[in-house]
Amino acid sequence: MKKVLLTILLIGSFTLGAAGRDTITVVGSSTLYPFSTIVAERFGKATDFKTPKIESTGTGGGMKLFCASAGIDSPDMSNASRRMKKTEFDKCQKNGVTDITEVLIGNDGVVIANSKASAQMTVSRKELFLALAKEVPALDGSEKLVANPYKTWQEINPALPAINIEVLGPPPTSGTRDAFVELVLESGCNAYSWIAAIKKINKSQFKAICHSVREDHVYIEAGENDNLIVQKLTANPNAFGIFGFSFLDQNSDKLQGSKVDGIAPTFEAISDGSYPVSRPLYFYVKNSHVGTVPGMLEFLSEFTSEAAMGEEGYLSEKGLIPLAEDKLKSVRKSVLSLEKLEL
Secondary structure (H helix, E strand, O other): OHHHHHHHHHHHHHHOOOOOOOOOEEEEOOOOHHHHHHHHHHHHHHOOOOOOEEOOOOHHHHHHHHHOOOOOOOOOEEEEOOOOOHHHHHHHHHOOOOOEEEEEEEEEEEEEEEEOOOOOOEEOHHHHHHHHEOEEEOOOOOOOEEEOOOOEHHHHOOOOOOOEOOEEEOOOOOHHHHHHHHHHHHHHHOOOHHHHHHHHHOHHHHHHHHOOEOOOOOEEEOOOOHHHHHHHHHHOOOOEEEEEHHHHHHOOOOEEEOEEOOEOOOHHHHHOOOOOOEEEEEEEEEHHHEOOEOOHHHHHHHHOOHHHHOOOOOOHHHOOEOOOHHHHHHHHHHHHOOOOOOO
16 A cells, blocks of 8 residues: 555655656666766756756656556656566556657666675675575575575674674665676575476476565665665664665775675676676656656767766766776667667
């Protein structure tokens, strides 16, 4: 009921003053929020259009708003730290949002970071699964699952720190959470052949095992505010946080990223794909609003420009891992022609 009321309230916030709206509205991922905000501010200063309004609602929350209606009282664009799901695409189609352009803006890494006041941790995806999954294989080695018994990192592996497992991370509506679950927890699951075998028999059961995060206050949902996680890690050197690489990059004086499967989350490792927890970043455009809301095509042109998204662009200075030059040209061409997404 609370989620329904929240959605109604958020949609209502767009309804106010929608008639004759002259400001672009963007919702969605907290990871993309800083990037979109920078582009919006530059766009507002460099043009005669109003500065676009950017809201951090989380990827899932943004998709709900974006797909709720094709009307002018709905958001024009939605940021996403994962690709749009087929269920979300179908919801858009059902509600009349039938003409959408998908924009790949670059790449990002999901980091597991802690304070520089502590030692840097080296951890495997299997160990992260054992630390954070709701149910894990029994300690006796049998092929059965038990409620997660691990309290400290050292209980998982004697080489890990002898401190309580305490991880601050995003909620289920977050694309960063989706990416972490898929790239880390599911990978850790697959390290157990008998769990991996379940996927071939019952995908729903496999997903329930591998995508469920523990709920005993070891994993702490910190909302869609990644800056809040950064602040809490600074205050608590024993805690770890999960967020996008850009937030680590902007706080490298205070925080450090854990090595995952031996690879540190660096700009180069994410760019070349060697860091195992890497993902693409997107935003989605409601094409029916182009030509109705002033400045949309111009804003898209600025966002996908070499000056913004290029290898030496101002977004890379903020932690975005840029696309290769030929890929950026291809993306820009499809965006400015408002190429229709088909899923």
